[in-house]
Amino acid sequence: MTKPQSWDARAKEYSLYGFTDMPSVHDRGTVVVTHGEGPYIVDTNGRRYLDANSGLWNMVAGFDHKGLIEAAQAQYARFPGYHAFFGRMSDQTVMLSEKLVEVSPFASGKVFYTNSGSEANDTMVKMLWFLHAHEGNPQRRKILTRWNAYHGVTVVSASMTGKPYNEVFGLPLDGFIHLTCPHYWRHGEPGETEEKFVARLARELEETIEREGADTIAGFFAEPVMGAGGVIPPARGYFQAIQPILCRHGIPLISDEVICGFGRTGQTWGCETYDFIPDAIISSKNLTAGFFPMGAVILGPELAGRIGAAIEEIEEFPHGFTASGHPVGCAIALKAIDVVMNEGLADNVNRLAPRFEANLQRLAEKPNIGEYRGVGFMWALEAVRDKATKTPFDGKLSVSERIANSCTDLGLICRPLGQSVVLCPPFILTEPQMDEMFEKLEQALDKVFAELA
Secondary structure, eight states, X not given: OOOOXXXXXXXXXXOOOSSOOHHHHHHHOOOOEEEEETTEEEETTOOEEEETTHHHHTOTTOSOOHHHXXXXXXXXXXXXXXXXXXXXXXXXXXXHHHHHHHHSSSSSOEEEEESXXXXXXXXXXXXXXXXXXXXXXXXXXXXXXXXXXXXXXSHHHHHHSBOGGGGGGTOSOTTEEEEOOOOHHHXXXXXXXXXXXXXHHHHHHHHHHHHHOGGGEXXXXXXXXXXXXXXXXXXXXXXXXXXXXXXXTTOOEEEEOTTTTTTTTSSSSHHHHTTOOOSEEEEOGGGGTTSSOOEEXXXXXXXXXXXXXXXXXXXXXXXXXXXXXXXXXXXXXXXXXXXXXXXXXXXXXXXXXXXXXXXXXXXXXXXXXXXXXXXXXXXXXXXXXXXXXXXXXXXXXXXXXXXXXXXXXXXXXXXXXXXXXXXXXXXXXXXXXXXXXXXXXXXXXXXXXXXXX
């Protein structure tokens, strides 16, 4: 048997693709990347692409940040790997836990490490089940999330993810309940104000708790901005409407900050941007600026105390991962937090966010753009067949995929999500690079919409 020779053929022969439009791969081939330069990636043919997806939301300092590379190299040379089991952990792990509580909105707290955001959300669910059982409420196992939310791909976190594609796995599991997506533009009823829309969602939450029984619900998970749902900021006043209901019924609110955390919304945490303090925070992606796979559960003081009491009773928390609190990952995370917060990256997001929005507002004047939405350095344009009625294109047309493919042809990486095109570039983006991003995006939009016309 002759082995395939091209990079594309080798990828197709031996690799499975996750979350990939296979017709595009069959027609266009695989982009095999060799390295990165600032916000650009370079493929095996030497072609450069401006990556307006930051890898997968996470490469916020670009692809060759010298300080992050040096932090990784130094820690590999000093202590290349360990765990956080049996009362042992690295000094880097201790320092990162201190730093995460320090920069969190909590006065005190505890941190538990995983290898991804999916595992962190999965871990948080197990923690909630664990503490409720310890407190004499083993029936408190139901989890509330929202349709179109994304919380991960493990069996539990995929059950929280409100996406229809999980049906192919026979998910969600029983006890995972999805409420209305807080996207006013798409889900508001005719004549319904945004205030009334939020009131309706609050009533839905109250009615769901009453129907299911508050004493059966373990927690409510929410992204401040729904990322993989298509960059959906909450309707105005949404969290202020739902949090008192959750508090009244003793239901913890978990802020899934895998995408929003560490600067993506313009503040350190998305919950700060939307003015609420959750009971716990889930972190990943920007935590290490994409330079190491890591996730973290950051518990606020109340949940930390309750889970601590449950642990004391049985004398351990029987959960963890081999690479939890990996010393190299923790060293990189410490440096990444410093880079984002103290080297001007967060400042750059806030400085360029108005320019970002102004460009999107201009593109949203096109007849086939129904809405632009977002905050900070995470935005989306939603394509529509009819602007007045918000009628989407036929799904078989794969409009956002066609736009993204046209962008790729022009040397720009963006992400198709449903009928939306998402832009979430690295925080190091310059004004000329932002102009390049929008010039190429507009060319792609004009090309695809002309073809559809």
